[in-house]
Amino acid sequence: MATGKATVFALLDEIDQAAGAVEALRKAGVPDDRIEIMSGIPLEHEVLGRPEVPERMSIITPVGAIIGFITAILFTFGTVALYSIRVGGQGYFTLPPKLIIMYELTMLGIILSTFFAGTFWQSGLLPFRRKLYDPSISDGRIGIVVSVSEDQRAQVEDILRQWGADIKDGEWRPL
Amino acid sequence: MTKPKGEGEQHQWTMVIDLDKCTGCAACVTACYAENNVPVVGEEEVSMGRHMGWIRIERYWEGEYPDVRARFIPVLCQQCGKAPCEPVCPVFATYHSEVEHLNIQVYNRCIGTRFCANNCPYIARVFNWFAPDFPEPLHEQLNPDVTVRSRGIMEKCTFCIQRIRQVEEKAKMEERPIADGEVQPACAQACPTDAIIFGDLLDPNSKVAEVARSRRGFKLLEDLGTEPAVIYLKGGDIYGV
Amino acid sequence: MASESTRRDWQEGQEAALAHEEQKLREEVLLVDPRPRSEMNRMVLEAVQRITPGYIALLVVLGLITLVGLFFAWGYQMRWGMGVAGIRRPVFWGMYIANFVFWIGISHSGTFVSAILRVFKAEYSRPITRGAEMMTTFSLMVAGLFPLIHLGRTWRFYWMLPIPNQRELWPNFHSPLMWDMTAIFTYLTGSTLYLYLPLIPDFAMGRDHMTGWRQKLYRVLALGWRGTEEEWRHLMTAMKIFAFVIIPVMFSVHTIVSWDFAMTMKVGWRSSIFGPYFVVGAIFSGVSAVITMLIIARRSLKLHYFIRTEHLESLALLVLIFSFAWTYFFFNDFLVEWYGGERVGHEILTLQARGPAAPLWYGMLFFNILVPWATLWNKRIRRSPTALFLITLGVNIGMYLERVIIVTGFLQRNRMPFDWGEYNPSIVEMSIVVGSFAMFFFLYMLFTRILPYVPVWEVHEGQLTHRIVRFGRAVVTARTNVD
Numbered sequence: 067m068a069t070g071k072a073t074v075f076a077l078l079d080e081i082d083q084a085a086g087a088v089e090a091l092r093k094a095g096v097p098d099d100r101i102e103i104m105s106g107i108p109l110e111h112e113v114l115g116r117p118e119v120p121e122r123m124s125i126i127t128p129v130g131a132i133i134g135f136i137t138a139i140l141f142t143f144g145t146v147a148l149y150s151i152r153v154g155g156q157g158y159f160t161l162p163p164k165l166i167i168m169y170e171l172t173m174l175g176i177i178l179s180t181f182f183a184g185t186f187w188q189s190g191l192l193p194f195r196r197k198l199y200d201p202s203i204s205d206g207r208i209g210i211v212v213s214v215s216e217d218q219r220a221q222v223e224d225i226l227r228q229w230g231a232d233i234k235d236g237e238w239r240p241l
Numbered sequence: 242m243t244k245p246k247g248e249g250e251q252h253q254w255t256m257v258i259d260l261d262k263c264t265g266c267a268a269c270v271t272a273c274y275a276e277n278n279v280p281v282v283g284e285e286e287v288s289m290g291r292h293m294g295w296i297r298i299e300r301y302w303e304g305e306y307p308d309v310r311a312r313f314i315p316v317l318c319q320q321c322g323k324a325p326c327e328p329v330c331p332v333f334a335t336y337h338s339e340v341e342h343l344n345i346q347v348y349n350r351c352i353g354t355r356f357c358a359n360n361c362p363y364i365a366r367v368f369n370w371f372a373p374d375f376p377e378p379l380h381e382q383l384n385p386d387v388t389v390r391s392r393g394i395m396e397k398c399t400f401c402i403q404r405i406r407q408v409e410e411k412a413k414m415e416e417r418p419i420a421d422g423e424v425q426p427a428c429a430q431a432c433p434t435d436a437i438i439f440g441d442l443l444d445p446n447s448k449v450a451e452v453a454r455s456r457r458g459f460k461l462l463e464d465l466g467t468e469p470a471v472i473y474l475k476g477g478d479i480y481g482v
Numbered sequence: 483m484a485s486e487s488t489r490r491d492w493q494e495g496q497e498a499a500l501a502h503e504e505q506k507l508r509e510e511v512l513l514v515d516p517r518p519r520s521e522m523n524r525m526v527l528e529a530v531q532r533i534t535p536g537y538i539a540l541l542v543v544l545g546l547i548t549l550v551g552l553f554f555a556w557g558y559q560m561r562w563g564m565g566v567a568g569i570r571r572p573v574f575w576g577m578y579i580a581n582f583v584f585w586i587g588i589s590h591s592g593t594f595v596s597a598i599l600r601v602f603k604a605e606y607s608r609p610i611t612r613g614a615e616m617m618t619t620f621s622l623m624v625a626g627l628f629p630l631i632h633l634g635r636t637w638r639f640y641w642m643l644p645i646p647n648q649r650e651l652w653p654n655f656h657s658p659l660m661w662d663m664t665a666i667f668t669y670l671t672g673s674t675l676y677l678y679l680p681l682i683p684d685f686a687m688g689r690d691h692m693t694g695w696r697q698k699l700y701r702v703l704a705l706g707w708r709g710t711e712e713e714w715r716h717l718m719t720a721m722k723i724f725a726f727v728i729i730p731v732m733f734s735v736h737t738i739v740s741w742d743f744a745m746t747m748k749v750g751w752r753s754s755i756f757g758p759y760f761v762v763g764a765i766f767s768g769v770s771a772v773i774t775m776l777i778i779a780r781r782s783l784k785l786h787y788f789i790r791t792e793h794l795e796s797l798a799l800l801v802l803i804f805s806f807a808w809t810y811f812f813f814n815d816f817l818v819e820w821y822g823g824e825r826v827g828h829e830i831l832t833l834q835a836r837g838p839a840a841p842l843w844y845g846m847l848f849f850n851i852l853v854p855w856a857t858l859w860n861k862r863i864r865r866s867p868t869a870l871f872l873i874t875l876g877v878n879i880g881m882y883l884e885r886v887i888i889v890t891g892f893l894q895r896n897r898m899p900f901d902w903g904e905y906n907p908s909i910v911e912m913s914i915v916v917g918s919f920a921m922f923f924f925l926y927m928l929f930t931r932i933l934p935y936v937p938v939w940e941v942h943e944g945q946l947t948h949r950i951v952r953f954g955r956a957v958v959t960a961r962t963n964v965d
Contacts, residue, residue: 081946106519106687107943108714119715127723141644145652152337153330155323155468156656163328163656166738167664173731174668180723181675189716191682191705199708201690204683206519206942209709290570290903299900316898325747331657332641350651352641353564353634354659355574359893360746364572364901368634370565392563393634462897465747 072219074212075198076231084208085114087229094225096212104199104209126183127176134175138168200234250409252419253342253442254400256429257452258315259474262436265298265313272431276401278387280373293367295398296428314473315437317428318365318398319461320344322468326357326366334395342470343400351394358395362462366397400439400470401426421447496955503957504950512790512941513605513948514959522788522941523687526934529783530688530696533931537782544924552917555910556631564634568908572901573893577911578632579742580885581918583760584767585625586666586739587881588922591768592618593673593732595797597725605948605961606796608940609788613779614772615677616933620925621771622670624918629662631914658745661738669728669735676724679717682707684934699932736764743888749826750819750892759811766804766850767881770874773797777871779930788936795864801874802858809851812884829895838904839891842883849880 078084084103091101098117103109111118142164150158185191203209210231212222223233273279279293286292296317303310324344327335334351337344358366372392375383383389386403390396405424412419421440429437440449452458457476460469508515559566569576595614599607630636642653642663653660685704689697707713740760743751753759773794780789819827834843853876857863864870890905907915951960 103711104709105714106683106709107939107946108718109711111711111715116711119712121716121719123716123719123723141652142655145644145655149650149652151333151654152339153327153333153335153654153656154325154337156328163661166661166734167655169734170661170664170668170731173727173734174671176727177668177672177675177724177731180720180727181679184720184723185679185716186705189710189713191707191713195706197706197708203709204519204687204690205523286565290572290901291565297900299898301900316900328654328656329658329745331653331659331663333651333654350641351635352638354629354632355569355634356657356659356742358571358574359748362747362897364896364898367571368564368574370570371563392565395634 070216072214072216073198074210074214074219074222074226075200075234076210076212076223076226077200077202077234078208078210078226078229078231080230081109081113081208083229083231084210087210087226087231088114088116090225090229091212091222094221096214096218096222100213102211102213104203104211106204106206106208121184121188123180123184123188126179126188130175130177130179130183131172132175133179134171134173135168137175138164138171141171142167250418251340251443252405253470254320254405254424255440255442255449255453255470255472256317256320256400256426257438257449257458257472257474259436259438259452260312260314261457261474261476262434263313263315264434264436265300265311266433267298268431268433269315269428269437270294270296270298272427273398275382276384276387276427277399278373278375278383278389280369280375282371286370291368291370293369293396295365295367295396315428316363316365316461317471318344318400319363319467319469319471320398320400322470323466325360325362325465325467329356329360330354331356341402341405343402344397345402346395346397346399348388348390348394348396353393353395355395362465362467366395369394369396421449500952500955500957507950507957507959510790510792511606511948511959512609512788512792513944514950516945517787519938519942522938523691525785525787526684526936526938527688527692529785529935530931530933532783537927537931541924541927544920544927547920548917548924550917551913552627552921555913555917556636559631559910559914560636566908566910568906568911570903570905572896572903573890573905575632575889575893576905577886577890577907577915578628580882580889581915582625582628582632583739583885583889584882585621585628585918585922586736587760587764587767587885588621588771588878589618589625589669589673589768590732590736590761590764591621591772592616592677593728594765594768595772597676597728597732600721600725601729604796605944606793608944609936610772610776610793610797611680611940612677612933612935612937613776613789615673616926616929617768617771617775618673619670619677620922620929622666622673623925624922626666626670627918627921629659658738658742662742665731665735665738669731672724672728672731676721676728679721679724680937680940681933682717683709683939684937687938688934696932733761736761743892748892748896749824750830750895751888753815753818755811755815755818759808759815762804762807762811763881763884766801766808767878769797769800769804770877770881773801773870773874774878775926777867779935783930783935785936788941791865791867794867794870795861798858798864798870798873801877802854805850805854805858805877812850824897826895826897830892833895834887834891837894839887842887842891846880846883846887849876850884853877853880 078087088101103114103116143159146158198211200209214222226233273296274294277295279295282291282293296315299314299316301312303312320343322342324337327337331354332350332352335344335346335357355368358368369390369392373389404426408419408424421444424439426439429439438449438452440447442450442453444450453472455474457474458472459475460472567576592615595607596611630639633639644653682704685700686707688700689704692700737757740756744753744756746752776789780786820831853873857873894905895902947962949960951958
């Protein structure tokens with residue numbers, strides 16, 4: 067028997083069908099991490115009974131904030147220490163006017179880290195490569211990709227068909 | 242107090258203007274134009290409030306006709322100890338010199354935000370709305386010790402800092418202290434009634450220190466806490482120190 | 483038997499009545515009037531491609547006004563000096579700064595309508611967020627030009643940036659202008675990314691269903707989006723963080739703009755209420771501008787299915803509320819100056835009410851207080867696009883006047899009466915002001931034909947989570963809380 071890997075790509079119309087199919091696949095012994103769901107709208111993990119996607123935003127954002135804050139300290143206190151110029155009888159190392167820069171740059175740190183690390187690095191959006199996809203997903207259909215061994219393929223396709231899925235010849239299209 | 246930055250001897254250059262002696266002749270204004278290469282902008286611009294003079298004679302009328310009196314007050318940069326114009330500048334084009342106690346304007350740094358001018362309660366700062374024009378033969382009389390400022394930057398009275406520096410350096414070379422009255426800004430030099438007295442307040446025997454103690458003395462908008470270095474004397478009908 | 487059939491008749495009649503009610507509710511509320519996703523996609527993509535000769539003509543005209551009115555006049559001013567503007571001693575700041583404050587104010591629309599309504603889960607805002615966020619980004623771009631236009635030596639603007647240089651000199655972080663620059667940079671970055679994030683799935687949608695240059699553009703901008711669980715999860719978290727972060731940044735931006743004035747020693751400017759006063763004014767003018775632009779965009783893009791009267795009505799109510807709030811702050815600031823304060827303050831108030839520029843002051847009160855208060859309480863007016871268009875346009879005229887008065891009016895009187903002076907904007911200033919409006923409309927119009935104007939996926943999601951339910955004899959909408 068061939069033990070090659072097989073990828074089944076199915077499209078479903080309704081959320082309920084997708085939820086049923088996912089449940090049936092799990093009962094048939096397909097592990098959660100072998101199933102990938104694509105949808106045109108955000109679906110909370112409970113909707114399809116899927117495990118929650120882990121994320122590290124609670125680490126990434128504070129790191130961004132700290133980087134922004136340190137930059138602000140360097141700009142405000144650091145540049146004054148490099149070249150102090152007295153203005154308007156104000157102190158060199160006073161806090162109040164510098165708090166504003168610290169606040170803004172901390173926020174900027176959060177914004178940039180959330181965007182770049184939070185969105186790109188975590189979800190692996192880039193680079194552009196060929197991926198399994200179907201344009202009807204952005205029309206509201208739900209795509210399920212199941213990666214199994216070749217001998218399980220027929221069983222998986224059966225389950226998906228029972229739930230009303232169109233089995234597609236996995237089209238790897240450039241995105 | 243933190244140690245003052247910069248080199249040289251401490252001075253507190255101070256100007257005393259005796260309003261009881263001022264006749265409003267504007268000789269000081271003319272002298273300032275000549276000394277500091279202040280451009281003449283013409284009638285039309287002046288009527289728009291764009292005259293460039295660093296010192297101006299403000300004239301106020303008191304009383305009703307026929308019992309009417311003109312009052313004069315020469316107003317120039319007050320060289321504030323806590324100048325409101327300084328902190329608002331984003332590029333440090335104006336700052337406080339802690340050895341000379343002057344409010345310094347660095348023309349080269351200025352990018353022309355005009356924030357300092359808006360924040361000056363004495364409206365003492367002037368802006369170069371256009372490039373300065375010194376038609377021939379006027380360019381022959383430009384003072385070589387003073388920069389001619391380009392368009393788009395701020396300027397103001399410097400207490401004739403070029404004269405202060407000249408005397409300071411001369412005294413340093415001759416290894417002697419600066420004598421009282423040795424530094425004379427153009428306006429003080431030109432004043433026919435000697436209404437303007439200039440000197441170092443830190444020297445207790447100077448003329449300026451003596452008259453600064455007068456009970457006729459006041460500072461312009463003193464309650465704002467800007468600590469001006471210009472002291473006005475005004476006694477009404479009381480004369481004498 | 484008879485009573486049985488009577489009851490059945492009654493029930494049938496009741497059923498018909500309720501069905502009629504349901505139909506009415508569907509016509510009213512977008513989120514309970516679902517259509518297939520493919521149809522909604524098509525509508526939005528058709529709107530993007532709606533390029534008529536009239537549109538092109540208007541775009542060209544606006545582009546020319548921008549080029550000549552804004553950039554040529556700016557170049558002329560740089561060549562000859564700031565003197566070509568009408569500013570003078572003591573009015574060192576003029577229309578440029580007033581314009582700057584105005585456009586920063588407009589930029590608060592997007593953040594407010596989009597982020598705050600998202601945080602508070604105001605579901606109705608789903609289809610209108612994109613239009614509002616686009617306003618934020620483009621008005622900030624226009625606003626960002628004005629501090630540069632206003633510089634005496636524009637070509638030296640980079641001296642404000644903290645970059646190592648030969649002079650070993652750094653900028654002065656104690657200056658409110660530095661705070662301004664930092665805040666606006668943060669806000670522009672944040673709001674542009676916040677505009678972009680929810681666009682990614684829409685770009686993917688466009689990539690899937692379009693041809694031509696837009697398809698190529700969308701393909702790049704969609705970054706290979708497929709809509710996997712990972713992608714959605716991280717996008718949603720990022721959007722949530724952005725919504726929460728951008729709100730305090732928005733507040734800080736206009737507060738700092740107000741500090742350009744409040745940090746000075748000028749009578750009338752030095753006021754601790756300026757921060758919230760400016761923020762409220764900004765949201766007031768911003769939300770009004772959103773209504774104006776939605777009405778225009780809905781007409782020209784034919785998006786009546788997505789942008790409905792319910793949206794305009796809800797926003798109009800916000801305008802009324804912010805008119806109240808603005809009036810409260812305005813009166814607060816006015817009374818403090820009127821009652822006590824310095825003589826200069828009294829001179830300023832007299833100048834406003836009786837000086838040559840008094841029509842501006844009364845115009846401001848008319849457009850900002852009288853008109854909204856007299857009209858917007860009325861539901862029929864709130865539901866009339868024509869009336870709303872005129873009222874919200876008026877609010878922005880009023881708010882523009884407010885900025886002109888605060889910047890130039892207050893500067894005309896100071897503590898040195900010898901140096902009082904009147905200010906009249908010059909032709910160059912007016913040209914740049916007109917050019918800035920043209921530039922905003924040009925950018926906005928251009929991008930309505932590049933970016934999908936309605937976030938389809940958000941509408942689709944909203945339609946899946948909303949239902950019509952019968953509550954006794956009433957027919958109402960209900961929302962399922964999934965997240």
